[in-house]
Amino acid sequence: MRRIVFILVAVAMVAGVVAFTAPASGHADGEAAPIYGITIPAGYRDWKLIAVDNLLVEGKVNQLRAQLGNDIAIKAFKEGRVPFPDGAIIAAIHWTRVSSEDNNKVLAGPFPGAQSFVVGSPVNVQFMVKDSKKYAATGGWGFADFTGGKPGDKALHQTCFACHTPAKDRDYVFTRYTP
């Protein structure tokens, strides 16, 4: 069983890497993710920045990522408040990391060997929605994963909470706010 969970988690982590369809838009999407019933929150792309990161699996996955938060989430992050209050939403946007030939040309003269990597294609976007009553069974968080604006399936969404459990002491949130 543990092995199956791990495999499902692995699937969740690379979800959408293969399918580069339309970018996830900033407007609300009608189709809800399974289990948690979450749709893409309107205007999430204009939320404030929590942090950025890079996920690498040599030869397989290389992503640049940004986490954004709505005002409730950002306020809690800044105050170091856990658990997050109801209404907090965190968005995690994942893109491929690609070499920028344009930037490298500029860098080549003064800085031999310098490499610039920028955002390529959108991969997927994930949301954590805090509702301590509705999602009491999963730490008060609902989870959703969208690729090209379409939610992943039930099996994918069954992996979310298990994967976030190691961050229980930070209310299941891996990302730390970066000043």
Add this chain to the structure above:
Amino acid sequence: MRRIVFILVAVAMVAGVVAFTAPASGHADGEAAPIYGITIPAGYRDWKLIAVDNLLVEGKVNQLRAQLGNDIAIKAFKEGRVPFPDGAIIAAIHWTRVSSEDNNKVLAGPFPGAQSFVVGSPVNVQFMVKDSKKYAATGGWGFADFTGGKPGDKALHQTCFACHTPAKDRDYVFTRYTP
């Protein structure tokens, strides 16, 4: 002369990598950058996200970066409008890219070889401020670079515009908006 400019550009690009002092704060700073007279804009850390990137010089520099824009800049980016209107400000925040042991422990089970890189220390923060009259000699942009809240010196700021010239057809802005 060209070589000197290149060296200065190189210096500008790694500025602040060595000195990890206090993080640049989101509030206005009293000390203005030379040449352009720009202070740290109040609240810039809460501006909207333009894009993220990664700058790598093997063995020397490895940065995760985010570009944020004020409302005027974000509107212009979304509309694909160049030149940017007066009042547009772009902030480029640079941090070191460091391995996340916490995240790697979570990834290790399901995903051998997966590596998570997160933001480490702040390096520097740079601003481009559009004022077509005040900064007419430099494409309508004023430039500023701060490390630990303190502006870099005059020599550093003399490199900014030359380095941005290859992006003249995009109004001297390298970063592209990422939906």
